[in-house]
Amino acid sequence: MNKQWKLKARPVGEPTRENWEFEENDIPTIKAGEMLVKVLYVSLDPAMRGWLNDAKSYIEPVQIGAVMRAGTVGQVIDSQLDGFSKGDFVVGYDGVQQYSVSNGKGVHKVDPKLAPLSYYLGVLGMPGMTGYFGLIKSGEPKSGETVVISGAAGAVGGLVGQIAKIKGCRVVGIAGGKDKCQFLIDELGFDAAIDYKNENVKQALKQACPDGVDVFFDNVGGEILDDVLTRINFKARIVICGAISQYNNTTPVKGPSNYLSLLVNRARMEGIVVFDNIKEYPTAMQEIGGWIQSGQMKVKEHVVDGIETFPETLMMLFKGENFGKLILKVGDAE
Amino acid sequence: MNKQWKLKARPVGEPTRENWEFEENDIPTIKAGEMLVKVLYVSLDPAMRGWLNDAKSYIEPVQIGAVMRAGTVGQVIDSQLDGFSKGDFVVGYDGVQQYSVSNGKGVHKVDPKLAPLSYYLGVLGMPGMTGYFGLIKSGEPKSGETVVISGAAGAVGGLVGQIAKIKGCRVVGIAGGKDKCQFLIDELGFDAAIDYKNENVKQALKQACPDGVDVFFDNVGGEILDDVLTRINFKARIVICGAISQYNNTTPVKGPSNYLSLLVNRARMEGIVVFDNIKEYPTAMQEIGGWIQSGQMKVKEHVVDGIETFPETLMMLFKGENFGKLILKVGDAE
Numbered sequence: 001m002n003k004q005w006k007l008k009a010r011p012v013g014e015p016t017r018e019n020w021e022f023e024e025n026d027i028p029t030i031k032a033g034e035m036l037v038k039v040l041y042v043s044l045d046p047a048m049r050g051w052l053n054d055a056k057s058y059i060e061p062v063q064i065g066a067v068m069r070a071g072t073v074g075q076v077i078d079s080q081l082d083g084f085s086k087g088d089f090v091v092g093y094d095g096v097q098q099y100s101v102s103n104g105k106g107v108h109k110v111d112p113k114l115a116p117l118s119y120y121l122g123v124l125g126m127p128g129m130t131g132y133f134g135l136i137k138s139g140e141p142k143s144g145e146t147v148v149i150s151g152a153a154g155a156v157g158g159l160v161g162q163i164a165k166i167k168g169c170r171v172v173g174i175a176g177g178k179d180k181c182q183f184l185i186d187e188l189g190f191d192a193a194i195d196y197k198n199e200n201v202k203q204a205l206k207q208a209c210p211d212g213v214d215v216f217f218d219n220v221g222g223e224i225l226d227d228v229l230t231r232i233n234f235k236a237r238i239v240i241c242g243a244i245s246q247y248n249n250t251t252p253v254k255g256p257s258n259y260l261s262l263l264v265n266r267a268r269m270e271g272i273v274v275f276d277n278i279k280e281y282p283t284a285m286q287e288i289g290g291w292i293q294s295g296q297m298k299v300k301e302h303v304v305d306g307i308e309t310f311p312e313t314l315m316m317l318f319k320g321e322n323f324g325k326l327i328l329k330v331g332d333a334e
Numbered sequence: 335m336n337k338q339w340k341l342k343a344r345p346v347g348e349p350t351r352e353n354w355e356f357e358e359n360d361i362p363t364i365k366a367g368e369m370l371v372k373v374l375y376v377s378l379d380p381a382m383r384g385w386l387n388d389a390k391s392y393i394e395p396v397q398i399g400a401v402m403r404a405g406t407v408g409q410v411i412d413s414q415l416d417g418f419s420k421g422d423f424v425v426g427y428d429g430v431q432q433y434s435v436s437n438g439k440g441v442h443k444v445d446p447k448l449a450p451l452s453y454y455l456g457v458l459g460m461p462g463m464t465g466y467f468g469l470i471k472s473g474e475p476k477s478g479e480t481v482v483i484s485g486a487a488g489a490v491g492g493l494v495g496q497i498a499k500i501k502g503c504r505v506v507g508i509a510g511g512k513d514k515c516q517f518l519i520d521e522l523g524f525d526a527a528i529d530y531k532n533e534n535v536k537q538a539l540k541q542a543c544p545d546g547v548d549v550f551f552d553n554v555g556g557e558i559l560d561d562v563l564t565r566i567n568f569k570a571r572i573v574i575c576g577a578i579s580q581y582n583n584t585t586p587v588k589g590p591s592n593y594l595s596l597l598v599n600r601a602r603m604e605g606i607v608v609f610d611n612i613k614e615y616p617t618a619m620q621e622i623g624g625w626i627q628s629g630q631m632k633v634k635e636h637v638v639d640g641i642e643t644f645p646e647t648l649m650m651l652f653k654g655e656n657f658g659k660l661i662l663k664v665g666d667a668e
Contacts, residue, residue: 057598226589240597255560255589263574263605264391271597 002027003330004097005068005310011052013250014318017311019052020068028101035079037090037100037107042307042328043071043121045155046219046317049247058273067095068310071126073110073117074100075333084109089333091120096310098330115289117333122325123292123299124285127155130241130274131217132284135160137277138239138270139215143168146209148228151219153180153300154317155325156241158188159288160217162297165189169215172208174201174224176320183323187298197320202227215239221246222254229258236267248318300324336361337664338431339402339644344386347584348652351645353386354402362435369413371424371434371441376641376662377405377455378648379489380553383581392607401429402644405460407444407451408434409667418443423667425454430644432664449623451667456659457626457633458619461489464575464608465551466618469494471611472573472604473549477502480543482562484530485553487514487634488651489659490575492522493622494551496631499523503549506542508535508558510654517657521632531654536561549573555580556588563592570601582652634658 001024008021030036051062051069062069072094076084081104084090092107094100110120122128134156141147147164151157152173161184164171172192173184181193192208194201201224205213212233218225221243232238246253262269277284291297302322304313307330316322335358342355364370385396385403396403406428410418415438418424426441428434444454456462468490475481481498485491486507495518498505506526507518515527526542528535535558539547546567552559555577566572580587596603611618625631636656638647641664650656 221594240594242597243594246594252591253594255591255593257586257589259589259593259603260555260574260577260580260587260605262603263576263607266605266607266610268602268604269593269596270602271594271600273597273600276600 001025002097002099003307004095005307007052007062007064007066007068009064010054011248014248014315015049015052015311020311022308027099030078030080030101032080034101034103035076035081035084037072037074037092037094037102038077038331038334039072039074039094039098039100040329040331040333041073041118041121042096042310042330043125044314044317044326044328045071045127046242046244046247048314049318058275067097069093070096071121072100073120077334087334089117091125096307096328098307112333115292118301118303118325118327119299121327122155122301123159123288123297126274127325128159128288129277129281129284130272131156131159132163132288133274133277133280134239134241134272135163135215135217138272139217139237141167141169141215144170145214146170146172146211147215147217148172148174148205148209148213149217149219150174150224150228151242151244152184152190152193153323154219157217157219158184158300158324159297161190162188162291164215166291166296170209170211172205174220180323183300187300196224202230205231212236217241218243220244225256226258229256229261232261232265232267234265234267236265238267238269240269240271244318301327303327303329305329335359336431336433337641338429339641341386341396341398341400341402343398344388345582348582348649349383349386349645354645356642361433364412364414364435366414368435368437369410369415369418371406371408371426371428371436372411372665372668373406373408373428373432373434374663374665374667375407375452375455376430376644376664377459378651378660378662379405379461380576380578380581380651382648383652392609401431403427404430405455406434407454411668421668423451425459430641430662432641446667449626452635452637452659452661453633455661456489456635457493457622457631460608461659462493462622463611463615463618464606465490465493466497466622467608467611467614468573468575468606469497469549469551472606473551473571475501475503475549478504479548480504480506480545481549481551482506482508482539482543482547483551483553484508484558484562485576485578486518486524486527487657488553491551491553492518492634492658493631495524496522496625498549500625500630504543504545506539508554514657517634521634530558536564539565546570551575552577554578559590560592563590563595566595566599566601568599568601570599572601572603574603574605578652635661637661637663639663
């Protein structure tokens with residue numbers, strides 16, 4: 001049988017089990033030009049919350065009754081599609097289900113010998129590409145500058161901070177809880193970490209960023225964005241990668257009250273979406289892969305087992321309960 | 335005697351007559367290395383409100399008890415300073431007073447034959463440079479794109495729209511009242527105008543910008559910024575020149591709730607301050623001067639006579655009562 005999670009009703013505020021429909025259907029059959037993929041790992045990302053809204057965005061909303069969209073790593077178990085053979089491992093958007101029929105569009109083969117399969121959903125996947133291109137192209141960090149990252153212990157944040165360190169920057173992470181903050185410093189080599197759950201972020205930024213903030217890579221929005229805006233330098237760059245603090249709002253998004261700091265400091269705030277860099281993914285993957293091999297980059301994953309847990313596991317992102325890249329394991333390779 | 339307006343107390347909200355001290359003092363005398371300037375025209379600009387706050391900004395706050403800072407055009411009536419002679423006309427920051435002693439720092443001679451003297455406070459002065467460099471360097475308008483301007487009938491807005499027209503853009507102005515909107519279309523050649531006092535801006539933008547918004551030059555902030563954010567295109571540029579709707583707030587500034595449109599559209603929002611381009615002013619003045627001479631650019635001024643009216647005349651900016659560049663006339667050339 002094929003266990004699937006479908007969107008039942010669009011959430012207002014936090015998505016709960018009531019917004020989802022769990023189904024067990026027959027494993028689908030394929031025809032010419034298709035392949036059957038067994039899903040092994042499902043990527044859970046903050047962006048998924050946006051896909052649930054019926055609003056114009058950078059990607060179509062997930063339709064009511066459709067299998068929830070998600071990035072996946074899977075294994076081909078049957079193929080009538082040129083270029084894909086039984087046993088191949090593939091990354092794609094096969095959704096929150098155990099088996100998927102694919103025509104190969106947007107699907108790439110990956111080599112399990114080069115990296116653990118789950119890495120293709122994290123550091124070598126969408127979060128990795130998001131952080132890499134967002135920091136380098138939009139953040140434009142220069143050696144000696146101070147880079148601040150919110151959601152620093154998440155999939156994107158941890159990578160961004162490590163790249164900024166490689167680029168010679170002072171790196172300050174904002175994360176929730178002592179363990180995460182300690183991890184950023186001890187394991188990922190950040191220069192400082194701010195525990196937003198137990199510290200006054202505005203005050204802590206003063207201490208952690210004695211020379212101000214040149215680049216802010218924001219995954220969180222809300223009060224943290226406003227706090228950082230009070231500390232930015234002349235010609236600072238703010239990369240808007242996300243605003244997880246605002247995604248489940250039932251009231252309007254909190255806009256940054258301190259945005260006029262952009263004017264005072266001739267700074268810019270720029271939004272990024274990973275898909276714009278798709279042609280350059282191979283370059284980024286090669287460079288990140290090199291950093292991992294040389295030990296300059298560490299990878300932290302948070303794997304939860306069992307497709308049945310999907311609604312609650314997804315919510316871990318919004319509660320700040322994941323520690324590293326959140327992944328739902330739904331099957332084993334054959 | 336020398337009539338002067340000094341800052342008596344920092345305003346909370348709108349500056350009123352109680353925030354100012356009117357004095358009549360002796361006309362000062364000069365010593366070696368100084369000149370005495372008779373002030374003819376005083377520039378009144380939204381940015382002046384920011385100078386009254388005791389807050390870190392791009393320029394020092396005006397001190398309590400000091401003559402109010404303001405851009406001026408004046409005439410040298412006595413000089414012991416090399417390079418300046420009696421009768422010379424000068425632009426500088428001589429403040430809201432009739433006579434000023436200057437050491438020549440930041441002062442430039444201007445030629446009354448090349449342009450009316452008041453133009454050096456507007457189209458050839460700080461507002462002109464603000465609009466010119468803000469639009470060209472930060473807005474980067476391309477022929478065929480749609481440029482929207484708030485505060486479009488003000489000193490900066492009117493110039494920005496006309497430059498955008500010269501650059502081949504579709505230009506839409508947002509202004510308060512039918513007269514201003516009609517003026518933008520009939521006199522300045524805008525393609526469309528939106529009367530924010532009598533129209534639903536969000537709806538009106540849909541009609542006025544059928545191809546979306548590529549550049550937004552914002553002088554106003556608040557709801558209008560949020561409305562425009564709903565209509566921006568992929569890779570749009572938002573130039574934050576000011577936020578006059580927020581300057582007299584006693585509550586926190588309204589941050590743009592729709593700022594995540596920057597993410598969806600990979601757009602940027604950038605702050606500008608005119609002084610960064612000071613070395614390039616001559617180039618801009620020459621180009622703008624050429625457009626005025628060729629009739630491609632029209633100049634609208636709103637001159638109020640009498641230094642005594644300063645507190646109320648300044649408030650016209652915040653009530654949207656000025657129509658064109660607001661200037662206080664305080665004296666006649668000798």
